[in-house]
Amino acid sequence: MITRKRKHIEPLYDVVIAGGGPAGLAAALGAREKGAEKILIVDREAEAGGILWQCIHSGFGLHHFKEELTGPEYAQRYLEQVLEKDIHVLTDTFVADIDRDKRLKLMTGQDGIQVIEAKSMIMAMGARERTRGAIRIPGGRPAGVMTAGLAQKLVNMHGLLPGRKVAILGSGDIGLIMARRLTLEGVEVMGVFEIMPHANGLSRNVVQCLHDFDIPLHLSTTVAQIHGRDRVEMVSVAPVDENFQPIREKAWDVECDTLLLSIGLIPENELSRQLNLRMDPVTGGPIVTSGMETSMDGVFAGGNVVHIHDLVDFVSQESLLAGRGAGEYVTGDHPPVDNIRLSPGENVAYCVPHTISTDRPHTVYFRVRKPLEKCSIRFGDVLEKKLSYVFPAEMVTLKVQPKFLQKFHGDALSVDVVPRD
């Protein structure tokens, strides 16, 4: 049990972090490491830790801690470090407004409305789930259509069930995890329906959450109609054609009282938009340097706010960099500026960070557009790495050393994933 004495909110901080999930916690540690003194994490929930608290399954921390943890265990490890380092964690508080003078208006449950200033800010707001409206499923508007994350909260945080018979649209990781979780709770899971020809979650989740429980995964299939007036009574599902349109003649009905949606995450960038940060239309997040600095001086970003991650370990890793960047910014200890722009090439949807520099090692994250077996990552003409397969659902990470980058003479380096001949 961590005890924590209440601290007063100060008018000025070195670093203010919007969001106390895994990104915000790691960022705070990075800022402290680089010498920032007054650090504030703002989180709207009663506890910092973000979505990890409701992710009671294991599989977290394999990369970072080299052991398998549950979500709450992972959160706890970070939270303890943060509190040991005397970082102010202000929970039950919402950043209502933010401006380019780095002033933040906070709505706090305990201290009312507070306006504070920051020398540096870190965007760590995470992501939200895509909803029904985003994909416009035809049909009625009954109760019982909800995101997989909300269902996870009902089950794991509040001991309730979202329904008795559940269909799941989308094979994102939360949907897969919930298929298993609900089955274990005695709920009948009628199937997972995925519009793409491949699953959208991690392969390990497809195996451990669906195959092991005999839950059918219907690929290239979508929900074509929701039936029910007060509560979901049935959904019609149908295979899709090459334009992802349901083939209605081949539709069949699935009886259920609940439809869970696991159709993707959207970076939560309301605050970034208030600051008018330059955004990448592919990731939905701000454009960042190798030090995770956004287009605005002294404003950093990390985690799902920048691009959607599959694994929390990488959220922590990336956000630690954002925190270090913010720490260096306030102590005036800037690293050299980036001198190479990364340009997504063949079968690459995006790269993060958007720029890197030749003087230090970097980890580059990217996603492919299409699955490919036996392929190579080409990093301009300076580096080639062989991979046995790539999937859009699994983020690719590539560590690149200065010795390769120094061979590159140009300003835009293309990242391609190509078949190996």
Add this chain to the structure above:
Amino acid sequence: MQYDVSIIGGGVIGCAIARELARFRLRVILLEKECEVGFGTSKSNSGIIHAGHHSSTGMLKGNLEWVGNQKWDTLCEQLGFGFERIGELTIAFTEDQRKTLSHLLKQGGEKGVPGLEIWEPERIRAEEPALTHDILAALYAPTAGVVNPYEACFALIESARQNGVEIAVDFPVESLSRDDDGWIVRGPNREIASRFVINAAGIFADRVAEMAGVGTFRIHPRKGEEYLLDKRLKGLVKKIIFPVPTPTSKGILVIPTFDGTLMVGPTAVETEDREDITTSLAGSDEVFASVQNVVPGISERDCIAEFAGLRAVADGDDFIIGTTPARGFINVAGIQSPGLTAAPAIAEMVADILADEGLRLDEDDQFDPAIPLPVRFATLPVQEQIRLAREDKRYGHIVCRCEHVSEKETVDSIHRGAHTLDGIKFRTRAGMGRCQGGFCTWRCMELLAQELDVPITDITKRGGGSWVAIPREDGGGS
């Protein structure tokens, strides 16, 4: 005990009538089949207060449209719901359509609708740069406005209730009978005696008329689908944009709602099923294809929610308002567009009819036209926010992060009548934003359970069988 008047139907028409009758020393009850007022057609209304020139004076609805239009400012002042006269443009792409604009201009002029102007392309581009450059001309009408129709219902009924009108929800009328004293209206477990019955049953008005033995008309539900767009597009279009109307519909519109988000729709498709509020692929394709011709910058990718409602269209396409051969049974039926606009005028007309039929309308000098205005915390200046949050900590506690709704506002909405998730949503906007309740649903459920002192598994989306969560097999549950 006998009421003077029972009103069947708690849509905007029933609510407006209830509020109008609340001025007089009468015993009035309103009967609503859903669990809250405004949960039928009114909730899905486009929310437009029409400028006044659309319908011809040859029809009842044509006259009531303009009379009703002029009453909304006072209502808004007294009741504090969202209403603003943002103006509208009816746009013409062809010379033929331009002629229709001239006709509408003349029609409006004859009714006395002020400020109508034909705009040429240059003016259109200056005022509404997001519109396509293919527009030949537009008719500008400054008297058009937007209102949050559900807020209007809630505010009208709150005012009516405050002035003594009774409300019975979950009261679907099952039968009607008449004796010497008046009418008996029967619901599932209660019956109401009243001298007069007002049939404001919307989509079901023909069935209620049949129960009274005067089934002389039929309602032909005409479905409209609407698509709500992300806040990102706020301000892209500033006025309501109408295509040139066709005989069955005012067409697919672009509507900057009172809250600033854009809404596009509605479609107009006849349906037999009176419960059919489904949206369709065809509807969405029609709406977005049509809207993109007008505002190329709008894309279906920006859609955050969709919904549908049924217009209560009667034979003959006009409103049916008046007495019937069944003494004391008064129809207010077939109230399709511009029914919302006309609602305050319809309410006054109904009071006049009741007076003509021998009901004494004695003004009640206790009548208070105003209700306490709800606090919209997010819209207040920061100093005011600081002051309020000092007085009540619940103002500092966020419930809906998309629309910035505080716990205090949510709790207030419950005390003012919300007892479902939709009830909170339509009063406070909690759950209406881009995450569509992903974040606030649980908080709203907790607050409902706490304030209404019911188990959390009793909370529904909108009453009836719309439950949200059930206990675990092992009886768990917080």
